[in-house]
Amino acid sequence: xxxxxxxxxxxxxxxxxxxxxxxxxxxxxxxxxxxxxxxxxxxxxxxxxxxxxxxxxxxxxxxxxxxxxxxxxxxxxxxxxxxxxxxxxxxxxxxxxxxxxxxxxxxxxxxxxxxxxxxxxxxxxxxxxxxxxxxxxxxxxxxxxxxxxxxxxxxxxxxxxxxxxxxxxxxxxxxxxxxxxxxxxxxxxxxxxxxxxxxxxxxxxxxxx
Amino acid sequence: xxxxxxxxxxxxxxxxxxxxxxxxxxxxxxxxxxxxxxxxxxxxxxxxxxxxxxxxxxxxxxxxxxxxxxxxxxxxxxxxxxxxxxxxxxxxxxxxxxxxxxxxxxxxxxxxxxxxxxxxxxxxxxxxxxxxxxxxxxxxxxxxxxxxxxxxxxxxxxxxxxxxxxxxxxxxxxxxxxxxxxxxxxxxxxxxxxxxxxxxxxxxxxxxxxxxxxxxxxxxxxxxxxxxxxxxxxxxxxxxxxxxxxxxxxxxxxxxxxxxxxxxxxxxxxxxxxxxxxxxxxxxxxxxxxxxxxxxxxxxxxxxxxxxxxxxxxxxxxxxxxxxxxxxxxxxxxxxxxxxxxxxxxxxxxxxxxxxxxxxxxxxxxxxxxxxxxxxxxxxxxxxxxxxxxxxxxxxxxxxxxxxxxxxxxxxxxxxxxxxxxxxxxxxxxxxxxxxxxxxxxxxxxxxxxxxxxxxxxxxxxxxxxxxxxxxxxxxxxxxxxxxxxxxxxxxxxxxxxxxxxxxxxxxxxxxxxxxxxxxxxxxxxxxxxxxxxxxxxxxxxxxxxxxxxxxxxxxxxxxxxxxxxxxxxxxxxxxxxxxxxxxxxxxxxxxxxxxxxxxxxxxxxxxxxxxxxxxxxxxxxxxxxxxxxxxxxxxxxxxxxxxxxxxxxxxxxxxxxxxxxxxxxxxxxxxxxxxxxxxxxxxxxxxxxxxxxxxxxxxxxxxxxxxxxxxxxxxxxxxxxxxxxxxxxxxxxx
Ligand code: FES
Ligand code: FES
Numbered sequence: 001x002x003x004x005x006x007x008x009x010x011x012x013x014x015x016x017x018x019x020x021x022x023x024x025x026x027x028x029x030x031x032x033x034x035x036x037x038x039x040x041x042x043x044x045x046x047x048x049x050x051x052x053x054x055x056x057x058x059x060x061x062x063x064x065x066x067x068x069x070x071x072x073x074x075x076x077x078x079x080x081x082x083x084x085x086x087x088x089x090x091x092x093x094x095x096x097x098x099x100x101x102x103x104x105x106x107x108x109x110x111x112x113x114x115x116x117x118x119x120x121x122x123x124x125x126x127x128x129x130x131x132x133x134x135x136x137x138x139x140x141x142x143x144x145x146x147x148x149x150x151x152x153x154x155x156x157x158x159x160x161x162x163x164x165x166x167x168x169x170x171x172x173x174x175x176x177x178x179x180x181x182x183x184x185x186x187x188x189x190x191x192x193x194x195x196x197x198x199x200x201x202x203x204x205x206x207x208x209x
Numbered sequence: 210x211x212x213x214x215x216x217x218x219x220x221x222x223x224x225x226x227x228x229x230x231x232x233x234x235x236x237x238x239x240x241x242x243x244x245x246x247x248x249x250x251x252x253x254x255x256x257x258x259x260x261x262x263x264x265x266x267x268x269x270x271x272x273x274x275x276x277x278x279x280x281x282x283x284x285x286x287x288x289x290x291x292x293x294x295x296x297x298x299x300x301x302x303x304x305x306x307x308x309x310x311x312x313x314x315x316x317x318x319x320x321x322x323x324x325x326x327x328x329x330x331x332x333x334x335x336x337x338x339x340x341x342x343x344x345x346x347x348x349x350x351x352x353x354x355x356x357x358x359x360x361x362x363x364x365x366x367x368x369x370x371x372x373x374x375x376x377x378x379x380x381x382x383x384x385x386x387x388x389x390x391x392x393x394x395x396x397x398x399x400x401x402x403x404x405x406x407x408x409x410x411x412x413x414x415x416x417x418x419x420x421x422x423x424x425x426x427x428x429x430x431x432x433x434x435x436x437x438x439x440x441x442x443x444x445x446x447x448x449x450x451x452x453x454x455x456x457x458x459x460x461x462x463x464x465x466x467x468x469x470x471x472x473x474x475x476x477x478x479x480x481x482x483x484x485x486x487x488x489x490x491x492x493x494x495x496x497x498x499x500x501x502x503x504x505x506x507x508x509x510x511x512x513x514x515x516x517x518x519x520x521x522x523x524x525x526x527x528x529x530x531x532x533x534x535x536x537x538x539x540x541x542x543x544x545x546x547x548x549x550x551x552x553x554x555x556x557x558x559x560x561x562x563x564x565x566x567x568x569x570x571x572x573x574x575x576x577x578x579x580x581x582x583x584x585x586x587x588x589x590x591x592x593x594x595x596x597x598x599x600x601x602x603x604x605x606x607x608x609x610x611x612x613x614x615x616x617x618x619x620x621x622x623x624x625x626x627x628x629x630x631x632x633x634x635x636x637x638x639x640x641x642x643x644x645x646x647x648x649x650x651x652x653x654x655x656x657x658x659x660x661x662x663x664x665x666x667x668x669x670x671x672x673x674x675x676x677x678x679x680x681x682x683x684x685x686x687x688x689x690x691x692x693x694x695x696x697x698x699x700x701x702x703x704x705x706x707x708x709x710x711x712x713x714x715x716x717x718x719x720x721x722x723x724x725x726x727x728x729x730x731x732x733x734x735x736x737x738x739x740x741x742x743x744x745x746x747x748x749x750x751x752x753x754x755x756x757x758x759x760x761x762x763x764x765x766x767x768x769x770x771x772x773x774x775x776x777x778x779x780x781x782x783x784x785x786x787x788x789x790x791x792x793x794x795x796x797x798x799x800x801x802x803x804x805x806x807x808x809x810x811x812x813x814x815x816x817x818x819x820x821x822x823x824x825x826x827x828x829x830x831x832x833x834x835x836x837x838x839x840x841x842x843x844x845x846x847x848x849x850x851x852x853x854x855x856x857x858x859x860x861x862x863x864x865x866x867x868x869x870x871x872x873x874x875x876x877x878x879x880x881x882x883x884x885x886x887x888x889x890x891x892x893x894x895x896x897x898x899x900x901x902x903x904x905x906x907x908x909x910x911x912x913x914x915x916x917x918x919x920x921x922x923x924x925x926x927x928x929x930x931x932x933x934x935x936x937x938x939x940x941x942x943x944x
């Protein structure tokens with residue numbers, strides 16, 4: 001795989017960045033936890049333990065409003081990069097093969113399954129994870145609504161549910177109960193919080209408009 | 210003002226919705242290595258040879274462990290999991306058994322190297338057919354005062370259950386079957402193991418952290434006080450995190466051997482065979498009744514698939530707490546058997562005996578109602594039990610009748626559409642069933658500590674597997690101490706805390722809540738003792754009974770009152786604490802203990818495709834005192850959804866080769882959002898003060914029981930087709 005220069009991110013057309021930009025300013029403080037490994041990566045990508053791998057390629061992306069440059073093993077999924085290299089463990093692995101939705105994040109404002117997304121393929125793109133939704137203690141309306149409606153129990157699917165739910169509102173798929181049911185069906189919740197997730201989305205969508 | 214019984218937001222809500230909550234695999238430690246397991250690809254036999262050269266030489270690989278180069282491990286103590294230790298011999302007991310462990314610098318390197326290990330086997334034909342092995346042998350005795358696996362209670366003069374059935378005016382008989390099912394907790398089993406100075410810290414999901422620590426220590430061959438299990442957040446369990454499966458010991462032993470932290474996260478497909486599942490079961494229920502619906506005989510036989518003794522498992526006994534307790538009958542026969550097969554380990558899964566058993570008896574009751582042309586609700590009421598069969602004990606508290614009545618009212622049972630109503634392309638039907646679940650109470654210890662910053666810690670080594678246990682500690686602590694929720698710090702999920710109630714058997718809340726009260730009382734006594742004995746205290750020299758505690762204050766009357774934080778500061782005391790123990794008392798031998806409920810549902814069957822859809826669901830339960838209304842509602846709804854999966858979706862066929870054929874989330878279907886209607890839930894909130902002074906019996910599993918039967922009964926009402934083999938998929942309705 002050829003490595004792209006991190007300074008020339010590819011252009012993407014036709015994607016709305018409105019929802020993303022609206023939150024970018026709010027996330028800087030929230031990523032402090034990730035700063036240590038990122039700085040290490042910048043200084044000495046090859047020797048940092050968290051950065052080991054093979055046939056490394058240079059990748060530059062923006063995660064929760066913060067630029068990240070790393071030398072990535074081409075096998076690294078976005079999910080494993082976030083979790084194991086950037087210490088952003090809010091995004092969960094439920095199946096690692098696109099069957100559960102626990103790993104949902106936003107890339108350029110669209111929801112994607114980060115377990116099916118190779119890190120090298122998001123070079124130059126903007127990624128938002130659940131850690132990037134809130135501004136410190138000030139939670140996103142969807143996060144507050146999930147708490148108020150008990151839209152989770154064990155909480156393991158929750159990051160993915162919330163990232164899908166936020167995207168759903170932006171997609172215009174949160175207007176009817178049937179739409180919400182259908183478009184949230186890529187996110188499994190074994191605890192069975194589905195009715196309360198729907199309530200949370202209906203509540204938060206008003207505030208998000 | 211207490212918050213007991215109100216809607217309380219989960220205290221860990223902000224952590225769980227922002228991604229800050231750290232589950233086992235969320236630990237990323239310096240110098241941590243990553244492990245990946247290699248599993249057997251035959252169902253039975255022996256390993257002849259393994260080639261690990263390519264794996265060992267692959268980039269980043271630190272070590273490859275196999276039965277030829279093992280990590281030393283011992284079996285868990287009896288009853289704690291499997292009966293063997295992985296990697297210690299070359300026997301293949303089932304397909305998907307651990308035969309190797311690869312540790313590398315990165316996850317990707319470990320996974321890739323694991324795929325390079327090749328294995329030669331001497332294969333044998335596994336025995337995998339439940340039907341061919343039935344009838345099995347009587348299930349082993351469950352001990353602990355449980356009824357024997359096979360027993361009969363017969364009316365005077367009756368010599369056998371067959372005779373009682375033959376003498377009945379009306380009889381029905383049905384055989385009800387279901388295949389293997391899996392817990393599918395959303396968090397795959399994962400361990401991060403770190404050793405320091407001969408002491409292990411293992412981050413792993415545990416329903417009973419101390420039991421995990423004891424079992425892990427035994428598997429590693431070290432003293433239990435060298436092992437600490439930390440499990441503050443658990444991504445679902447449903448029974449799958451009671452036993453210690455091999456991942457925990459493997460990661461821990463590798464971390465010791467390599468002298469660095471090791472993370473082992475099972476791939477989702479590996480969870481399906483490495484973690485015990487709910488086995489296939491075949492049940493035959495026979496009912497005999499008078500023409501007006503009075504039961505004369507109930508017979509319930511079960512044949513449950515179970516792994517060989519060389520694997521070990523938990524044993525399902527589906528009849529005793531369902532058919533054995535639900536209805537008044539002069540003649541009752543229970544016969545619970547097991548069929549040993551060459552299959553992966555099994556374990557209890559939400560409503561472990563009762564969900565399968567409830568499906569059988571509650572479907573049979575519906576079949577009886579149909580053959581009597583009687584309202585199935587009336588049939589239940591006509592055979593209402595007021596004492597437990599066999600022992601004749603009264604229930605500690607039973608309000609099932611009110612559940613039936615309230616549920617029928619809320620659902621509109623009396624004005625339900627007639628059977629097989631056509632609505633466009635849908636056939637509409639309704640069904641009902643009873644829920645029952647035994648109410649166990651476990652010993653528990655709780656520590657309450659007043660701190661000089663005005664907060665109090667409520668700590669117990671129980672677990673919050675999504676039940677809301679951590680919020681329960683806060684609510685009950687706040688209630689018992691009279692301080693706001695925000696001033697209580699709950700702690701659990703740590704084997705170093707006082708031994709807590711296991712988060713199993715729906716008994717975590719019921720066992721813990723009363724002990725929080727006792728611990729709070731003991732801590733208050735200690736606080737008053739400090740107040741009257743410490744020379745710097747304004748209460749110094751008084752007698753203990755002159756000082757009263759209320760709402761965070763010590764009060765000696767006449768305006769002499771002081772908050773506990775100030776007292777602690779004045780006396781230079783960081784904290785005052787006490788630990789209390791509690792558990793079942795003599796009442797345990799005098800009463801029967803169950804929670805009860807009633808389900809009513811409407812199902813639509815597509816006239817052209819056969820597709821069944823649950824369209825309405827009402828569940829009313831009798832569970833004693835409710836601690837947190839919001840979490841209780843969520844537990845009941847989640848249980849019903851488990852039942853919908855049980856009824857309509859979930860099965861993992863065990864193939865002749867010994868392979869579980871649907872070991873991933875694309876083939877093993879669990880309910881998704883679009884499968885689930887809004888679910889109407891209600892509870893009676895009548896305290897069971899015989900069970901415990903607090904009166905809360907617990908709720909985690911009850912509503913899973915009977916929900917599948919209610920759905921199947923509604924499908925029969927809609928379509929006229931009785932499906933006795935779960936799940937009820939559309940092919941079975943195309944007749
Ligand atoms: S982990 Fe990505 S869909 Fe399951
Ligand atoms: S909250 Fe447990 S899986 Fe959704």
